Amino acid sequence: MYSVAVDVGGTFTDFVILNEENGEILTYKVLSTPKEPERGFIEGLNKALTKFGIRPSDVSVIIHATTIGTNLLLGQVNLEIPKTALFTTKGFRDIIEIGRQNRPRLYDIFFEKPKPLVPRDLRFEVSERIDAWGKIIEDLNTDEVEKLAREAKDKGVISVAVALLHSYINPTHELKAKEVLRKYFRYVSISYEVAPEPREYERTSTTVINAVEMPIVSKYIDTLKEWLSTYEKANFYIMASSGGLINPEEAITRPMQLIESGPAAGVVASAELARVLGIDKVISFDMGGTTAKAGTVINYEPEITTEYEVGGEVHHGRVIKGSGYPIRYPFIDLAEVSAGGGTIIWRDEAGALRVGPISAGADPGPICYGRGGKEPTLTDANTALGRLGEYLLGGSMKLDIDGAIKGLAKLGDPIDVALNAIKLATLEMARAIRLVTIERGLDPQEFTLFAFGGAGPQFVAGIADELGIRRVVVPVEPGLFSALGLLMADLKFETRRTVLEPLTDKLEERFEDVENELTRKFPNAYFVRYVDARYAGQGWELTVQVPKPLNAETVRRAFEEKHLLAYGFKLDRPVEVVTIRVFAVIPRRKYKPNAINRCSGNYKPKSYRRVFFDDWVETPIYDRHDLDPCFKAEGPLIIEEYASTTVVPPRWTISMDKYGNLILTRG
Structure with missing residues (x-):
């Protein structure tokens, strides 16, 4: 039987197929279809299985990462926000418009808040x-709810969000309202089931986003399930932003979990590979065709954040508070910048060279793709410098090298433009890594950098130089590593409860109540615990993992250590817990790399070509599949494979470990 992972990105859709019997990995890559992502999914899947002679009945599981949740809120063409209503406590109608006092641009008198x-x-x-x-001070008027439901229905409302005051403590009224509203609407999202915790604005915003997403995600998943009906034996799972897999029913009920579905898979893959290699501090760096994303893995666990802002402005990888729509839900902590292979190079009105934020995407793509692109991109820059060869994707995509050079020439000397554009992009991506390391109290020089994505291994040595990182790992199948991460993930379902009490051992009872509830749903699960804790009197919390059984003193020390790393100080105050979180984790059979049992010692370049580093250098080009764990060489050199190219500049040494990962070491 086979497990199949499908990762739909902004430029490419990646397919990784695992033979469950012998651990063999098969890969396939097609250009994405952004206006109809489901079509790219199913057509690419059918082509991949046909290519490898696999029947639908031979597939046991299909795992999917999608960007549809994010694209809806970013205003993608062909995705229209469904007409959604909000039912809230009298006097709180405008909470999603008032929001917080955060101003993304403090002195901009023309600033406008995001449209509700x-x-x-x-x-x-x-x-x-x-x-x-x-x-309960005043009972819910269900007759009033019924009357307003009919009014909303008459106005063409499709989906409804319900966020009533203090429902995280007592959900009685929300549950009654849901019962009435379900008679009129298929899609009803109540805050107690989505974000049962304090802060009315964030809780209401999360519930509204969930309600907005429900019709679109439901239709998307229903379409995929219909097309996948021929895969009778295959279970279907979707990657959530927390780094775990969820079933379609959970995705339809709480679709806001899919907002960062795709990027989460790459960090999960990094965490699992780090565990295999015994590396306890890892920076996950994923550079695809549209963006670059960085996250951290410490002691084999991805770092988690409990709030995310979608659809807002990003300044050098930092999401600007107050510019988007906040979501209270566990997300893998990522910084993202507009620096991908398809990022456009241009000059501003003053003549300064700029890179991004606009991307050429999959259609038309970079000039060198020969699909009608007119604007030069970072991929065109590497093509002009000889770092990319004449063909990609195993020879199935021919690059237009002359076209790339001509496109860059519109901006000046093509080589100078290419070099300077790459330097600018490198600085931008290094900033993203600093956001998830230095700004979290972590020293990037203590970490190993894992580079993947189609473009990541082309840029990683320059980024490591910028940050002072001495060791880089380019994993097996780097161009499809996020898709491979889908095959390394467990099923993961989150539940939380607001407690608002001092940190004591009595919290063990609270956790046990939640775990007993989850056990009834998922009898084969084990549990991972977290608390959102703060010093008494503080306004915001830090999330800390909790042992079982709970030991208050251990949790206190972990909280104070995290507080010291984040803010540089500790306080002599009691610690209180606002929210407890429990993940029910259901282990599944996962991909694990096989060791390579050969050592030829005979490694001849497949060719040579002129590549520009500090100057033009006749550079050896290796095919990665010709290498084995005895391989070791000094840069400059290029290693090519089906879905990626690794650039090893001068002053770097490269070798291969026993699992086939490339290890770059700075001299």
């Missing part, structure tokens, strides 16, 4: 009140 996802005429106030301790 629910217009004011579709925000309905209902009579009810629960106080901060969960006591």
Whole structure:
């Protein structure tokens, strides 16, 4: 039987097929179809299986990473935001418009807040009140809810969000409202089931985003399930932003989990490979066709954040608070910059060279793809410098080298433009890594950099030089490594409860209650615990993993250590817990790399070509599949493979480990 991973990116859709009996990996890559991602998914899947002679009945599981949740909120063509209503407590109608006092641009008098996802005429106030301790002060008027539901239906509403005051403590009114609304609407999202924790604005925003996503994600998943009906034996799972797999039912119920689905898979892959290699501090660096993403893995676990802002502005990898729509949900902590292979190089009005943020994407793509692209990109820059050869994807895609050089020449001397554009992109990507290391109190020089994505291994040596990192790992199949990460993930379902109490051993009972509830749903799961903790009197929390059984003193020390790393100080104050979180993890059979049992010692370049580093150098070109663990060489050299190219500049040494990973070491 076979396991299949499908990662739909902005430029390419990647397929990785695992033979479950012998561990063999088969790979396939096609250009994405951004306007119809489901078509690229199913057509590419059928082509991949046909190429390798695999029948649908031979597939046991299909795992998918998607960008549809993000694309909806970024305004992608062909994705229209469904008409959504908000039902909230009387007096709180405008909470999603008022938001917080965060101003992304403090002195910009023309700044406008993000347009609310629910217009004011579709925000309905209902009579009810629960106080901060969960006591019902005024009962919910269900007749009023019914009347307003009919009014919303008449206005063409498709999906409804319900966020009532203090429902995280007592959900009675939200559950009653949901019961009434389900008679009129298929899609109803209540905050208690989506984000049961304090802070009315963030909780309401999360619930609204979930309601907005529900019709689109539901239709997308239903379409895929219909097309996959011939795969009768195959289970279907989707990667969530927390780094775990969820089933289609969970994805349809809480689709806001898919916002960062694709990028999460790459960090999961890095964590699993780090565990195999015994490397406890890793920076995950994923550079594809559209963006570059960085995350950290410490002690084989990806770093997690509990709040994310989608659809907002990004400044050098930092999401600007107040410019987008906040979501309260566990996300793998990532910094993302607009620096991918398809990122466009241009000059501003003053004549300064700029890189990004616009990308040529999959259609038309870089000039060298020969698909009608007119603007030079970073891929064109590497093509002009000889770092990319005449063909990609195993010879199936011919590059237009002359076209790339002519496109760059519009901006000046093509070699100077290419070199300077790569330097600018390198600085931008190094900033993203600093965001998830230095700004979290971590020293990047203590980490090993894992580079993947189609473009990552082309740029990684320059980024490591910039950050002072001495060791780089380019994993097996780097161009499809995120897809491979899907095959390394377990199923993971999150539940949280607001507790608002001091950190003591009594919290063990709270965790046990949640775990007992999850056990009824997932009897084969084990549990991973977290708390959102803070010093008494503080306004924001840090998320800390909790042992089982809970030991308050151990948790306190872990919290204070994290506080010291994040802020540079500790306080002599009690620690209190706002929210407890539990992940139910269901282990599944995962991909593990096989060791290579050969050592030829005879490694001849397949060719030579002129490549520009400090000057033009006649550079040896190796095929990665001709190498084995005895291989070791000094740069400059180029290693080519099906879905990626590794550039080894002067002053770097490269070798291969027993699993086939390339190890770059700075001299």
